Amino acid sequence: xxxxxxxxxxxxxxxxxxxxxxxxxxxxxxxxxxxxxxxxxxxxxxxxxxxxxxxxxxxxxxxxxxxxxxxxxxxxxxxxxxxxxxxxxxxxxxxxxxxxxxxxxxxxxxxxxxxxxxxxxxxxxxxxxxxxxxxxxxxxxxxxxxxxxxxxxxxxxxxxxxxxxxxxxxxxxxxxxxxxxxxxxxxxxxxxxxxxxxxxxxxxxxxxxxxxxxxxxxxxxxxxxxxxxxxxxxx
Amino acid sequence: xxxxxxxxxxxxxxxxxxxxxxxxxxxxxxxxxxxxxxxxxxxxxxxxxxxxxxxxxxxxxxxxxxxxxxxxxxxxxxxxxxxxxxxxxxxxxxxxxxxxxxxxxxxxxxxxxxxxxxxxxxxxxxxxxxxxxxxxxxxxxxxxxxxxxxxxxxxxxxxxxxxxxxxxxxxxxxxxxxxxxxxxxxxxxxxxxxxxxxxxxxxxxxxxxxxxxxxxxxxxxxxxxxxxxxxxxxx
Numbered sequence: 001x002x003x004x005x006x007x008x009x010x011x012x013x014x015x016x017x018x019x020x021x022x023x024x025x026x027x028x029x030x031x032x033x034x035x036x037x038x039x040x041x042x043x044x045x046x047x048x049x050x051x052x053x054x055x056x057x058x059x060x061x062x063x064x065x066x067x068x069x070x071x072x073x074x075x076x077x078x079x080x081x082x083x084x085x086x087x088x089x090x091x092x093x094x095x096x097x098x099x100x101x102x103x104x105x106x107x108x109x110x111x112x113x114x115x116x117x118x119x120x121x122x123x124x125x126x127x128x129x130x131x132x133x134x135x136x137x138x139x140x141x142x143x144x145x146x147x148x149x150x151x152x153x154x155x156x157x158x159x160x161x162x163x164x165x166x167x168x169x170x171x172x173x174x175x176x177x178x179x180x181x182x183x184x185x186x187x188x189x190x191x192x193x194x195x196x197x198x199x200x201x202x203x204x205x206x207x208x209x210x211x212x213x214x215x216x217x218x219x220x221x222x223x224x225x226x227x228x229x230x231x232x233x234x235x
Numbered sequence: 236x237x238x239x240x241x242x243x244x245x246x247x248x249x250x251x252x253x254x255x256x257x258x259x260x261x262x263x264x265x266x267x268x269x270x271x272x273x274x275x276x277x278x279x280x281x282x283x284x285x286x287x288x289x290x291x292x293x294x295x296x297x298x299x300x301x302x303x304x305x306x307x308x309x310x311x312x313x314x315x316x317x318x319x320x321x322x323x324x325x326x327x328x329x330x331x332x333x334x335x336x337x338x339x340x341x342x343x344x345x346x347x348x349x350x351x352x353x354x355x356x357x358x359x360x361x362x363x364x365x366x367x368x369x370x371x372x373x374x375x376x377x378x379x380x381x382x383x384x385x386x387x388x389x390x391x392x393x394x395x396x397x398x399x400x401x402x403x404x405x406x407x408x409x410x411x412x413x414x415x416x417x418x419x420x421x422x423x424x425x426x427x428x429x430x431x432x433x434x435x436x437x438x439x440x441x442x443x444x445x446x447x448x449x450x451x452x453x454x455x456x457x458x459x460x461x462x463x464x465x466x467x468x469x470x
Binding site for chain 1: 283286287291312313314317318321324325349352353354355356357360362363365366369370372373376377378380384385387388389391392393394395396397398399400401403406416417419420421423424425426427428429430431432433434435436437438439440441442443444445
């Protein structure tokens, strides 16, 4: 297909496609004339991957370049290639001070938890730091979490991942489709689960605190209820 | 206690406490002399709540004011007060166009799912829109989620909330402690679960794609593995 068709089918503007070509994020098409090149499904797949990393993963272009290098380096195993994607999505909000006692304790708890779950996670995975930092924040707010507090959450996560998440990943697909699927499922199903949990909390809070009978839209009973606070946010 | 002690115990600078007093976010202390006021545990609780909403919930001050008004309005039921907090934490990233067909379909799927789960959720809850928006994004990326895809996640969320989340909320605590606990558990346990899920994914991906034997730190086997992509992020 020509660049205009590639743009129409991917939804990515021609100028952006040209930019990705110049930057080497998209491999060149097959030159069929001096001013004309042909593109195929692999270009479409690559554009979808870039879009998923940018829009869903919200990753900076430099990180996307690193991931694409890993996708193109066929000598890297699938596991290592996906490791790049997993680790690029981790975010530690504040650089920890390695000497801080709360931080050291939290890091140790994360290590023990991973061992107890029998998980095989890179010793340097930034995901470990992300969890440790959440534990430090809970402790500083006066609501420390123990390992026993975390285990039920870890088990529920493990069940979902083994039974559902990983079953959706097309393990025999081309490398860029595979990375795209991992990023989309990691970020968007993570988001979906988070919202589902909040819906369940709202419902359970109604049950425990005497809200409205299940099935009745609560807003009809309390005309000036919370929505205003929510709208604040959306504006 | 005096304002200096309130500052020391809460970790909030005196200037900030004075700002909250002027803005009415913190009720005045008891005036014991022309230039001296006494504060008590309720002030400490309120400061912790403001800090949790700001630092953990990342809410703008205008929204925090709305929530504090709800905390102080004793005529509001606990359920309605917590509704303010729940709804303030919802974020819809892009204002949806109500006529968009994908959006209408997604909204309907969310309504059906909530009914099927037997959840009692306000008909105007922004949380509904948040889930619908995630579904629209999945569909536009060519990976639509069906209701059957979502049910296992909804059930896992429901179990966690009923068995663990809500058991940790001190239902008989003062109103501001209660809101604080809900915000902290909603945001930080949500974050912890998200990270645990990604750890489980990394481990399962190692198992399925032939990573390193469980228990061996993967980094020792592959010296220049992904961490660089992660570091990119943290810098």
